[in-house]
Structure formats: C-alpha cells, structure tokens
Amino acid sequence: AQKVTQAQTEISVVEKEDVTLDCVYETRDTTYYLFWYKQPPSGELVFLIRRNSFDEQNEISGRYSWNFQKSTSSFNFTITASQVVDSAVYFCALSGGNAGNMLTFGGGTRLMVKP
Amino acid sequence: DAGITQSPRHKVTETGTPVTLRCHQTENHRYMYWYRQDPGHGLRLIHYSYGVKDTDKGEVSDGYSVSRSKTEDFLLTLESATSSQTSVYFCAISQPGTQGEDEQFFGPGTRLTVL
Numbered sequence: 405a406q407k408v409t410q411a412q413t414e415i416s417v418v419e420k421e422d423v424t425l426d427c428v429y430e431t432r433d434t435t436y437y438l439f440w441y442k443q444p445p446s447g448e449l450v451f452l453i454r455r456n457s458f459d460e461q462n463e464i465s466g467r468y469s470w471n472f473q474k475s476t477s478s479f480n481f482t483i484t485a486s487q488v489v490d491s492a493v494y495f496c497a498l499s500g501g502n503a504g505n506m507l508t509f510g511g512g513t514r515l516m517v518k519p
Numbered sequence: 520d521a522g523i524t525q526s527p528r529h530k531v532t533e534t535g536t537p538v539t540l541r542c543h544q545t546e547n548h549r550y551m552y553w554y555r556q557d558p559g560h561g562l563r564l565i566h567y568s569y570g571v572k573d574t575d576k577g578e579v580s581d582g583y584s585v586s587r588s589k590t591e592d593f594l595l596t597l598e599s600a601t602s603s604q605t606s607v608y609f610c611a612i613s614q615p616g617t618q619g620e621d622e623q624f625f626g627p628g629t630r631l632t633v634l
Contacts, residue, residue, distance in 0.1 A: 408561075439622060449562075449609065449625035495561055499621070506552065506577060507611075507623060509561035 406431045408498050410510035417486050418518050425481045425513045427496030433457075438472065438479040439497040439507065449495070455479065486517045522546050523626035525610050531632045538597040540629050542610030544590075550613045551593040552577075552623060553585065555606040562609060568593055600633040607631075 407430040417423045429438065440452040453463065455472050463470045467484045483490050493514045497507040522545030532538050542551060550569055554562040554577075564577030566585040574585050582604060584596045597604055608629045615621030 410561075413559075437621075441625075447607070448627055451622050451624060454622045497561075505615075505621075506564045506567055507562070509563070511559055511561045 406433075406436075406498050406500065406508040408496050408508055408510035410494075410496055410513050412513045413511065414514045414516070416516045416518065419488060420485050421517075422482060422484050423486050423515065423517075425483075425494050425496075425515065427479045427481065427510060429477050429479065429496070429498045431498060431500065433500045435500070437499045439499070440470065440479075440481050441495045441497065443493040443495065443512070445492070452481075483515075486515075488517050488519055491515060491517045523610060523612055523624060525608075525626040525629045527629060528627065529630045531634065532600050533634050534601055535599050538600050538631065538633075540595045540608055540610075540631070542593045542595070542626055544593075544612050546612060546614070546624075547590060548612040548614040549590075550615060550621070550623075551587065552611040552613075553583070553593065553595045554609045554611065555579065555604075556609060556628075557606050565595065565608075600631075602633050605631060605633045 409428045436457045438455045442450045442452055460472050469482045471480045493512045495512045496510040499505045499507050524543045526541045552567040553565040556562045563579045565583050566577055568574045568587040586594045610626040611623040613621040613623040
C-alpha cells in the first residue's frame with residue numbers, strides 16, 4: 405500500500421520568508437512518480453511538478469524548488485521569498501509505475517503568507 | 520488549461536435521494552477519475568475509468584457507482600445520498616505515457632451537501 409504524509413497541517417510565514425513544505429512517502433514500487441499540487445482559496449487544483457523515482461536531481465522553477473531524496477523517502481518543496489499569492493493548500497501525491505495508476509494524496513499543508 | 524468541466528458546481532440534496540455528478544472533458548484523454556476531498560484527508564479516489572465502459576474501484580467506492588459511455592463523459596452516481604457523502608468532488612483526467620508518467624489535471628470541483 406502507498407502512503408503520503410504531510411506532517412505540517414498549517415504553516416504561517418511573513419512575506420519574503422523562505423518556507424519548506426515536507427512530504428514523506430511510502431511505496432513498495434521500484435518505479436513511481438511524485439507530484440505537488442497547489443489549491444488556492446478559489447478551490448481549483450493546480451499541477452506544479454512531477455518527479456520520477458529515477459531522477460533525484462533537485463529542480464528549480466523561479467521561486468519554487470523541490471528536493472527529492474530517495475534515501476529518506478522525501479520530496480520537499482521550498483518557496484523562496486514567499487508572497488501573499490503563495491497562500492494556498494499544497495498537496496503532495498504519489499503514483500505507482502503502471503500506466504494510469506491512481507494518485508495517493510497526502511493530507512495537505514495550508515500555507516498562509518502574511519503581508 | 521485542460522478542458523474539464525463539472526456539473527453541477529454546487530448541489531444541496533436530502534438524505535436518501537439519488538444524485539448524479541457529471542464530468543466532461545474535451546482533451547480526449549483515456550483516463551478519468553473521481554475524487555472526494557475532505558478536511559484532513561486530502562483527496563481520495565472513489566472510482567476511475569481507463570476507457571469507455573471500463574471502470575474500477577478506488578479507495579472509497581462504497582455508496583458510489585460510475586459510468587462512462589463516451590470518452591468525454593464520466594458520471595458519478597450516489598444511489599441514495601447520505602450525510603457522510605457531503606464533500607467536494609473533483610474529476611481528473613490523464614493521458615499516461617508508457618511507464619505511468621501521467622500527471623492528472625483536475626476539474627473545478629462540485630460542492631455537494633447532503634442534509
């Protein structure tokens with residue numbers, strides 16, 4: 405069985421602070437994919453990134469960066485110089501290596517960025 | 520943005536009544552999914568479809584049925600709604616690669632309240 409844990413249910417920061425959202429996963433698959441989604445207050449789910457289990461390179465996209473470490477089964481997400489518009493619920497998710505495999509989501513982390 | 524619509528967007532119904540939610544896509548993606556979102560649980564998979572008339576159960580399928588008679592439409596039916604089915608329902612689509620590299624794109628959600 406697969407499991408995703410986001411231990412931080414809520415984080416509050418002041419604008420321009422850096423913040424890291426933690427994600428720990430469990431899977432028996434040797435091939436798997438990790439995802440992050442953003443859910444702003446408007447409610448839609450926005451895809452941010454996909455990472456496969458064979459690629460442990462960190463990724464940076466603007467103020468966003470992701471740190472994938474298989475040794476600790478973690479896929480953490482860092483926002484640098486946070487902005488009020490970053491306020492949202494962020495979900496980490498996991499899927500197995502079979503085509504069309506379903507996503508297992510973590511419980512989400514609510515990030516509040518205060519001006 | 521992926522062409523996914525859900526209808527209705529909001530619905531209030533009474534316990535014991537049947538309810539059908541519709542998901543419509545214009546992307547011709549093979550896979551379609553229904554999730555429910557509840558506080559503290561992230562999103563949980565109800566049912567998914569891997570082609571016309573091909574469906575399977577997810578993690579929380581009890582009390583729900585689905586049908587897919589056309590590629591573009593995926594229906595979720597609550598045969599006899601209960602208060603525990605009050606939730607936000609999301610439809611998702613994906614077009615997987617050969618090794619399961621398939622990010623899912625989500626519809627706007629349907630907020631269902633069962634009184």
